[in-house]
Amino acid sequence: MKPPNVGPGTSRVSRRRFCQAASAVAIAGSILPATRARAAAGKPPHILVRSAWQTVNIGDIAHTPGVLKLLEQYLPEAQVSLWPSVVDFGVAELLMKRFPKLTIIAPQDRAAAMQTCDFLLHGSGSGFVAEKDVASWKEKTGKPYGVYGISMTTDAQHTVDLLSGAQFVFFRDSVSLGNARSLGCKSPVMEYGPDAAFACDLHDDAKAEAFLKANGLEQGKFLCCIPRLRYTPYWLIKQGRPFDEAKNARNEEMKEHDHKPLREAVEAIVRNTAMKILLCPEDRTQMAVGRELIYDKLPADVKRRVVWRENYWNTDEAVSTYVRSAGLFGNEMHSPIMCIGHGVPAIVCRWQEQTNKGFMWRDIGLGEWLFTLDDDADLPRVAPAALAMAQDKAAAKAKAAQAREFVERRQRETMAMVRQAVGLT
Numbered sequence: 001m002k003p004p005n006v007g008p009g010t011s012r013v014s015r016r017r018f019c020q021a022a023s024a025v026a027i028a029g030s031i032l033p034a035t036r037a038r039a040a041a042g043k044p045p046h047i048l049v050r051s052a053w054q055t056v057n058i059g060d061i062a063h064t065p066g067v068l069k070l071l072e073q074y075l076p077e078a079q080v081s082l083w084p085s086v087v088d089f090g091v092a093e094l095l096m097k098r099f100p101k102l103t104i105i106a107p108q109d110r111a112a113a114m115q116t117c118d119f120l121l122h123g124s125g126s127g128f129v130a131e132k133d134v135a136s137w138k139e140k141t142g143k144p145y146g147v148y149g150i151s152m153t154t155d156a157q158h159t160v161d162l163l164s165g166a167q168f169v170f171f172r173d174s175v176s177l178g179n180a181r182s183l184g185c186k187s188p189v190m191e192y193g194p195d196a197a198f199a200c201d202l203h204d205d206a207k208a209e210a211f212l213k214a215n216g217l218e219q220g221k222f223l224c225c226i227p228r229l230r231y232t233p234y235w236l237i238k239q240g241r242p243f244d245e246a247k248n249a250r251n252e253e254m255k256e257h258d259h260k261p262l263r264e265a266v267e268a269i270v271r272n273t274a275m276k277i278l279l280c281p282e283d284r285t286q287m288a289v290g291r292e293l294i295y296d297k298l299p300a301d302v303k304r305r306v307v308w309r310e311n312y313w314n315t316d317e318a319v320s321t322y323v324r325s326a327g328l329f330g331n332e333m334h335s336p337i338m339c340i341g342h343g344v345p346a347i348v349c350r351w352q353e354q355t356n357k358g359f360m361w362r363d364i365g366l367g368e369w370l371f372t373l374d375d376d377a378d379l380p381r382v383a384p385a386a387l388a389m390a391q392d393k394a395a396a397k398a399k400a401a402q403a404r405e406f407v408e409r410r411q412r413e414t415m416a417m418v419r420q421a422v423g424l425t
Contacts, residue, residue, distance in 0.1 A: 044077045048137075056284045062338055063196050070411060073415075085130075118144075120146075125150055131158075146169070150169075164185050168190075168414075172192075174359060194407045200319065203316055220326050221274065226332045229251040250353075258349075261383060265385075275390045336361075340366070348361050368399075
């Protein structure tokens, strides 16, 4: 189906509504008879969510409660089970506390779950993370599946073929969507769909408030800063992961380059506002990175108003801290995502090694808060942007709110298509 001819007077809303209608027709035409029969019999669909990739990163954790929240909100009739990769370090307990009706599938029960569930939903991730499991689902069950909020990180034909067989594929950045189309991916529905982590609503207010009080941080009077190396040194935090000499060398080569703009931002904020700074981690390696590359290199007068968090935290405490801050800046992606999901301003610094995911900031209207540190022209722009965020909190909040509104609209639109794909009207 091709869109009708449109002239200069045709609104963007009209184009969007046409695209939504076209997507709805595509999904309706591809729903399997078994799914239709179950819906006609009044039986709620049983969705198997493939997610929970790892627990050493609060952003990777956030994907899962995000998609579960969206299913709870937009498909409340559905029965939901989770097929996780890993839910250790208290993550299983976090999920069950927030979603008491959830079933977490144990490894020995996966085969049975594949037979009893009606639809497989691959959650958000750095790419098509569980491609092999989706292929197994397709081969063994023949049941429908969909993909929600990924980046396209490969040109492999088997990936293109498997995505083409999905009821829908929502890409979390427009660059990935364009790549998939150019590679010939032909799922009935391929559109931009926000990373599910935007919807993560885990909270631990008590822990956050206790930490802030102990460290002299007042609500609305501090900003968060997150460091990151080019490659996560998983060999330091994952048992059995071998040391990667090439990645370590790249980290060493670029670490000063990539953290100098953050130090400049910290100094500018401390010296020109009454704000404090919280250096905090997104993964288990970043406490040491923040200490070495930011905190220890700050002038003494600046360091007095900077708090270095020395311990890792979980997603719930992090979110409760972010929502009490005036904003966030740094070299990570998913803490900014969680911030915008709660209307908190957030600046993203990215580089080539992080794939295309950072470009979602342009997609949601935050291009002014996206900096590519591979581009020399962007390096001196980071500190002024962070300072402006600190100095004009009202304007920054308004910008974040506008982006959040766009994300929430796309969540409604994409989840409407998920409802159709599982046989709900």
